[in-house]
Amino acid sequence: MFSRFRQAVLLFLPVIAALVGILADAKFKPLLAAVGIFFLILGLVVLSRERRSGTSVPVKRSRTPVDLPPQVGPLLGRDDKLAEVVRLCTSPGGDTARIVVIRGEAGMGKTALAVHAAHRMAKDFPDGRLSISLEQNLYGDKYVRHILGDFLQALDGIGAREVDDETTLAARYHRVTRDRAVLIVLDAVENIPPENVQALLPRGPRCAAIVTSRKDFDIGQGSTVTLRPLEPEYSVQLLGNLIGSKRVQGDQESAATRIAELCAYHPYSLEFAASSLVDRPRSALNIAVLRASEFWTAHRPPSPPPAGEPAKSAELRYALDFGFALLTEEERNAVRRLGLIEPHFYPWMLQALLKVDEPEAMRIVNRLVAVQLVERITADSAGVPVYRTHDWVRQYARDVLDRGTPTAERRNEKDEITRAANRHLSSSMPAATIQDTVYGDIDKGELASAFQKARQSLAVARKKEEKTPEGLALMALAELRAEAGETDVVRDLAEMAWNIDVPEVRARVCRVQGHLYRRVRRLRDAEQALRLGLELLGGADDSEGIRIRAELVLVYALDSRLREGLELSVAVLRECEAKGPAGKGLLPRVLLAKGMVHAGLGDFEAAESEMCRAAEVAEGLKFALWQAWIQYRRAETAVTAGRVREAQGTLYTALEQFTAIGHRYGVGHCRSLLARIHVMTGQLLHAEAAAEEAVETFRTCGDAWIDADAALVLADIQRRSRRPGDAQATLRTAARLLGQVGDGWRAARVRGAALLLYLPRARSVLLGALPSRRSAESSGHA
Numbered sequence: 180m181f182s183r184f185r186q187a188v189l190l191f192l193p194v195i196a197a198l199v200g201i202l203a204d205a206k207f208k209p210l211l212a213a214v215g216i217f218f219l220i221l222g223l224v225v226l227s228r229e230r231r232s233g234t235s236v237p238v239k240r241s242r243t244p245v246d247l248p249p250q251v252g253p254l255l256g257r258d259d260k261l262a263e264v265v266r267l268c269t270s271p272g273g274d275t276a277r278i279v280v281i282r283g284e285a286g287m288g289k290t291a292l293a294v295h296a297a298h299r300m301a302k303d304f305p306d307g308r309l310s311i312s313l314e315q316n317l318y319g320d321k322y323v324r325h326i327l328g329d330f331l332q333a334l335d336g337i338g339a340r341e342v343d344d345e346t347t348l349a350a351r352y353h354r355v356t357r358d359r360a361v362l363i364v365l366d367a368v369e370n371i372p373p374e375n376v377q378a379l380l381p382r383g384p385r386c387a388a389i390v391t392s393r394k395d396f397d398i399g400q401g402s403t404v405t406l407r408p409l410e411p412e413y414s415v416q417l418l419g420n421l422i423g424s425k426r427v428q429g430d431q432e433s434a435a436t437r438i439a440e441l442c443a444y445h446p447y448s449l450e451f452a453a454s455s456l457v458d459r460p461r462s463a464l465n466i467a468v469l470r471a472s473e474f475w476t477a478h479r480p481p482s483p484p485p486a487g488e489p490a491k492s493a494e495l496r497y498a499l500d501f502g503f504a505l506l507t508e509e510e511r512n513a514v515r516r517l518g519l520i521e522p523h524f525y526p527w528m529l530q531a532l533l534k535v536d537e538p539e540a541m542r543i544v545n546r547l548v549a550v551q552l553v554e555r556i557t558a559d560s561a562g563v564p565v566y567r568t569h570d571w572v573r574q575y576a577r578d579v580l581d582r583g584t585p586t587a588e589r590r591n592e593k594d595e596i597t598r599a600a601n602r603h604l605s606s607s608m609p610a611a612t613i614q615d616t617v618y619g620d621i622d623k624g625e626l627a628s629a630f631q632k633a634r635q636s637l638a639v640a641r642k643k644e645e646k647t648p649e650g651l652a653l654m655a656l657a658e659l660r661a662e663a664g665e666t667d668v669v670r671d672l673a674e675m676a677w678n679i680d681v682p683e684v685r686a687r688v689c690r691v692q693g694h695l696y697r698r699v700r701r702l703r704d705a706e707q708a709l710r711l712g713l714e715l716l717g718g719a720d721d722s723e724g725i726r727i728r729a730e731l732v733l734v735y736a737l738d739s740r741l742r743e744g745l746e747l748s749v750a751v752l753r754e755c756e757a758k759g760p761a762g763k764g765l766l767p768r769v770l771l772a773k774g775m776v777h778a779g780l781g782d783f784e785a786a787e788s789e790m791c792r793a794a795e796v797a798e799g800l801k802f803a804l805w806q807a808w809i810q811y812r813r814a815e816t817a818v819t820a821g822r823v824r825e826a827q828g829t830l831y832t833a834l835e836q837f838t839a840i841g842h843r844y845g846v847g848h849c850r851s852l853l854a855r856i857h858v859m860t861g862q863l864l865h866a867e868a869a870a871e872e873a874v875e876t877f878r879t880c881g882d883a884w885i886d887a888d889a890a891l892v893l894a895d896i897q898r899r900s901r902r903p904g905d906a907q908a909t910l911r912t913a914a915r916l917l918g919q920v921g922d923g924w925r926a927a928r929v930r931g932a933a934l935l936l937y938l939p940r941a942r943s944v945l946l947g948a949l950p951s952r953r954s955a956e957s958s959g960h961a
Contacts, residue, residue: 244307244333247297247364252420254295256413257288260404264296267402268362268387269303276356276386278401282393285571286447287406289391293364296389304387306359307334311379314367321345323375327352330379334361336915349378356381363388373398414439414449421453426464434464441471443498447551451502454550467505474504499575502550509533511579513543514552518577523556523565525638617655621662622764624803624840629659650676650684657691662804664844664880666695683723686712690727697730699884699920702738706731725755725765732772736779745780748773767797767805771812783820787813807836807845815852818859827856847876851889858896867896887916891929903936910936 254261267279281289290312297308311326327348331337335355343351361381368376369392376398380388390396409417415435419427427435442448456467503511516532530540544566547553554567568576617636620629633655640649657672669691677688689712696705709731716724728751735744748769755762755769774789790813797805810833817826830849837845850873857866870893877886890913897906910933917926 243301243305244309245301246309246333248290248294248310250295250298251291254288254291255417255420256409257292257295257406260292260406261296261299263404264292264389265299267404268296268300268389272384274384275400276381276383276388278380278388278390278398280396280398280401280403281389281391281406282395282403283406284445285393285569286445286450287408288446289393289406290366291446292404292406293366293389293391297362297364300362300387304360304362306361308362308364309333310364310366312366313371323378324348326379330363331355332919334359337918345378353382356386357383358385359383360385362386365390368392368396369394408444409446411436411439411444414442414444417446417449418453421450422456423460426456431464434468437468438464438501441468441498441501445498448498448502451499451550451552452505455502455505471501471504475500500579503575503579506550509535510543510546513547514576515580516576517547517552517568518573518575518580522570522573523567525565617652619764621655621659622800622802622804624807624842626659626662626804626840626842629655633659646679647681647684650679650681651687653679654684654687654691657688661691661694662842662844664847664877664882664885666698666882666884668881669695682715682717686715686723686727688712689715690723690730693727693730693734697734697737698882699922700737702734705734706738709734721754721758722761722765725751725762725769729765729768729772732769732776736772736776739779741776741779744776745773748776763796764800764802767793767800767802767809770796771805771809774816775812778816778819783816786816790816803836803840804842807833807840807842810836811845811848811852814849818852818856823856823859827853830856843876844880844882847873847880847885847889850876851885851892854892854896858892858899863896863900867893867900870896883916883919884922887913887920887929890916898936907933907936 264279264281268277270277281293283289294310297310301308309330311329313322324343324345327345328343331348331352335351361383363379363381363386365376365379365388368390373396376390376396380398388401390398390401408414415427415432418435418439438452439449442452456462456464459467503514506514512533513529516529519532520528526537526540526544529544530537533540533543535543544553548555548566552568552572554569556565556567617629617633620626620632633652637649637652637656640646640652653672653676657669657676660668660672673688673691676684679685689708693705693708693712696702696708709727712727713724716727728747732744732748732751735741735747752766752769752773755765758765770789770793774786774793777783777786777789790809794806794809794813797809810829814826814830814833817823817829830853834846834849834853837843837849850869854866854870854873857863857869870889873889874886874893877889880886890909894906894909894913897903897909910929914926914929914933917923917929
């Protein structure tokens with residue numbers, strides 16, 4: 180609290196001094212101006228230091244942060260439970276947050292109840308309602324840090340920074356929620372250690388948390404709400420909602436009631452059965468009941484329960500039998516085999532067991548996804564698609580396999596998985612071969628193809644447990660993500676690759692890390708990372724060494740070490756040319772780097788010459804991506820040289836090239852530069868349109884630093900258009916983004932600029948409220 184008060188005082192003292200100065204005598208104005216400037220500088224320094232020390236500066240938000248899944252359909256048969264959850268979350272309590280644990284079997288509707296309750300309590304928690312599912316962990320051991328960062332980004336405008344560890348983030352999160360009314364929903368925590376759940380709970384007495392779990396979960400506090408199967412009438416109503424109300428009425432009402440009984444009034448079992456019934460819109464429900472009975476007679480001892488008696492709710496596997504009976508025989512075989520393979524699997528595993536071709540295996544897997552038995556996920560930031568089977572579905576799969584398959588046959592099928600894996604790996608293209616083609620696709624601008632090949636390379640490398648190809652594939656994906664501006668994903672991939680202790684892989688990690696540091700102007704960190712990369716290579720990879728040194732040239736150019744950069748660029752160019760045809764593909768990047776050094780030296784003719792040469796080489800190699808970036812840098816250099824019209828024509832060429840290859844990040848850069856050009860030519864309306872498009876593009880890319888840079892361009896245009904209110908809001912957004920990437924000093928300067936925009940507005944308001952000297956004199960004369 181003291182920190183916030185100190186920030187307010189230091190930032191508003193110069194405003195007060197300026198306002199008093201407007202009304203003061205002329206002889207006091209210089210003194211008050213000096214006082215105002217002193218406190219303004221002091222305030223900016225304090226803000227910068229607190230930013231670096233990890234103290235968050237709260238950002239005033241225009242709307243309540245809400246991140247909840249949508250409410251899907253009505254919540255049938257749970258009105259009493261919904262009322263109980265709402266009452267427990269909103270009833271006045273003690274000094275800590277109110278915790279409600281919703282417990283129930285898998286598929287009982289715990290998540291739906293939590294989501295409906297969270298939406299209903301919008302007015303009770305005006306400071307935010309956030310949710311996270313912990314069933315699928317995408318972040319490995321660091322999931323708590325990632326979740327806390329996401330929560331803080333939503334609540335406070337500043338997420339996790341590189342210097343923040345889990346303890347620091349937890350302390351910030353608990354401090355932020357202490358005085359606010361925030362609701363947190365933590366879904367599927369049964370496999371999460373209680374201490375990690377505790378770290379994610381809010382702390383304030385006006386806060387609440389809803390936790391869902393399939394198991395008894397003791398977090399040392401809170402109340403428990405237990406879910407059981409639906410009442411019969413609500414089960415039939417749910418079935419009608421899923422397959423159409425007309426199908427459960429009239430002469431089919433008794434069949435619908437029987438289906439609800441056979442599904443044990445279990446919500447998920449009813450949804451599973453409805454998934455198959457929806458595919459048979461003209462089939463009567465009594466036919467489905469007959470088909471299920473015939474299946475039971477042949478495959479399921481004991482017999483199904485008699486009419487009027489539901490299956491035992493504790494036996495979820497029997498409740499699922501009705502939906503299982505409605506599947507085709509090949510789909511039932513696939514479900515049985517789910518019990519033989521790992522929870523996370525690839526389609527080729529089912530393909531081997533079912534003895535079908537790849538397209539048919541994909542069709543069957545997608546069908547299992549449609550009936551909610553299997554979930555398609557990506558295991559990590561690499562984005563390699565895999566499929567996941569819930570543990571309770573695997574248990575059911577093993578159960579139906581045991582019922583109809585002899586022990587010897589099951590053992591043979593398990594052995595077939597191993598044999599199929601060996602065949603699959605031996606027939607796969609080597610990961611290194613796939614990976615070698617990725618960079619060619621990147622240079623040519625064929626980014627979708629490069630993504631596919633990089634992921635395929637990674638999948639093969641992981642199956643064969645080849646560490647070097649795995650690391651190189653991860654870094655190829657990282658460079659693709661960097662081209663898209665997705666800096667957070669790039670860092671995750673780089674960290675995964677760094678854990679593979681191979682010098683060649685780690686050298687590429689250093690180059691990509693240096694590239695990211697250069698983007699945010701952390702030039703000393705960039706140089707350190709790049710030099711470490713060269714040290715790791717030790718001359719083992721000439722091509723990668725050229726890439727690293729070309730990146731180092733760009734760091735020198737930005738760091739005003741231009742002579743040093745020019746010498747290095749000449750040496751790298753000579754080394755590149757000495758490689759002959761093997762080095763030709765590296766020429767565009769080296770020539771572009773050399774041209775940017777010449778531009779920094781003010782030798783724009785030499786810069787244009789080198790960049791034109793780079794463009795010619797890229798065109799000859801059909802490197803569409805390099806052609807677009809080279810044209811963009813040519814336009815940027817022309818703007819610096821004052822050749823605005825020339826820059827505009829070149830920039831439109833770059834914009835067309837980026838658009839042709841679907842490169843939204845490059846398009847955003849072009850629009851931002853185009854806005855600056857329009858400002859220079861006095862076309863503020865066109866400038867604002869281009870700047871707004873750039874900001875929107877960067878916002879979806881994920882590069883906070885360049886997003887802030889585009890926001891500053893937009894704020895300048897708004898200021899020139901005499902809209903200080905809009906300019907202030909845009910500057911605050913830019914300051915938040917800069918704080919997010921750790922540039923505290925620049926964020927403080929931007930906040931100071933936003934503050935200074937208040938002064939002319941305040942002065943005009945005061946002078947408008949006071950009579951002018953001339954009007955006062957005329958009034959006195961009258």
